[in-house]
Amino acid sequence: MKNKIKLAFSDFWGGFNYDPTKLNIGDNTLYTILSEKYDIEISDNPDFLIFSVFGNSHYRYNCKKIFYTGENIRPDYNICDYSISFDYLDDNRNFRFPLSAMILYENGIKNKFPKNIDYDKIKLEKKKFCNFIFSNPSAKLRNQLLSDLSTYKKVDSGGRALNNIGYYVSDKLSFLNEYKFTISFENSEYNGYTTEKIVHPKLVNSIPIYWGNPHVGKEWNKKSFISLYDFSNMNEMIEYIKEIDNNDELYLKMLEEPHFENDDLPYNLNVNNLLNFFDKIFNESI
Secondary structure: OOEEEEEEEEOOOOOEOOOOOOOOOOEOHHHHHHHOOEEEEEOOOOOEEEEOOOOOHHHHOOOEEEEEOOOOOOOOOOOOOEEEEOOOOOOOOEEEOOHHHHHHHHOOOOOEOOOOOOHHHHHHHOOEEEEEOOOOOOOHHHHHHHHHHOOOOOEEEOOOOOOOOOOOOOOHHHHHOOEEEEEEEOOOOOOOOOOHHHHHHHHOOOEEEEEOOOOHHHOOOHHHOEEHHHOOOHHHHHHHHHHHHOOHHHHHHHHHOOOOOOOEOOHHHOHHHHHHHHHHHHOOOO
16 A cells, blocks of 8 residues: 655646646646655645745745756755755755656656667658757857858757747657757756756657756766767867768767666666655655
8 A cells, every 4th residue: 555645736837737636737747756656645735845946835835845846946945845956966855856857757768768779760760960949049059059050951940949940840759850960958057957958859869969967978878969068169069960960870870879878777867766765755764
C-alpha cells in the first residue's frame, strides 16, 4: 500500500493542472511522478506545498514548502524548505533535477536513453540543413548564430522569434526530425541550466548545436552534439558544423555516439533519485 501524502501546488505556469484528480484540465508531471510511489491527496490544507516562480500564492500556506523551477532562477531558503532546481548545490535541501530531466521522463525515458540509428532512414528524413525554433527574441548570442550560420545555408526559423518560414510550427518534434542540425542555445547561461533545448533534437536524431550550461559535459556526452564551449569563438564552431555537414562519415559518427558516457541516465537525470529525495522530505529525514 502506498503512503498517503496531503499535497498542494501553487504558482506554476499557465495551463498547469493544480488538481490532477480532475480530468482534462492540463498537465502536471510532478503529480504523475509522485503518484508512482505515493497516494496523493490534493488538499487546501496540505502537509506539503510544491510551488514555482509564477506568483506569490505560496505565502498563504503554512506547511513544508518545496520550490520547483523550470526557469533559470535560484532557490531562496527564506521562503522554501527544500528545492528542486538546476543548481549544483552542496546542500541536502536541494536536488538538482533540471528541466532536461523532466523532458526525458515525459518522453518515457526513465533509466536509459537508447540510440536507434538507421542511417539509410536518417538520410531520407534529414533533407534539410538546420533549424531554429524559439519564442524569445532577446537571446543575442543565439540570434547571432542564426545570422552567421545562414550565410552558409538557410537556417529555417519556425518559432515566433525571427520566423522566416511564414508559419509557426505546431508539432516541434516532427519539424526537428527533418533537419540534420538544431540550434539548441538556451535563453541564458548558467552553470547547470539545461532544458528541453538539448533533449528535443536528440529524440529525433537531429544534432544539437548547444550553449547555455558551461558544465553540460558533466551529464551529456559532448561527442554526441556540438557545443560552443568546445571552440574559441563562434566562427570556429561554424567551420566545424560545415565540416560535419559535408562529411557523412563524421556526421554518422556523431549520431552514433551515446547520449551519456554509459547507457544509464546520470544520477540527477534519473527520476528514481528524485523520488528518493521526496521520500526524505516526506519522512523529514533531511
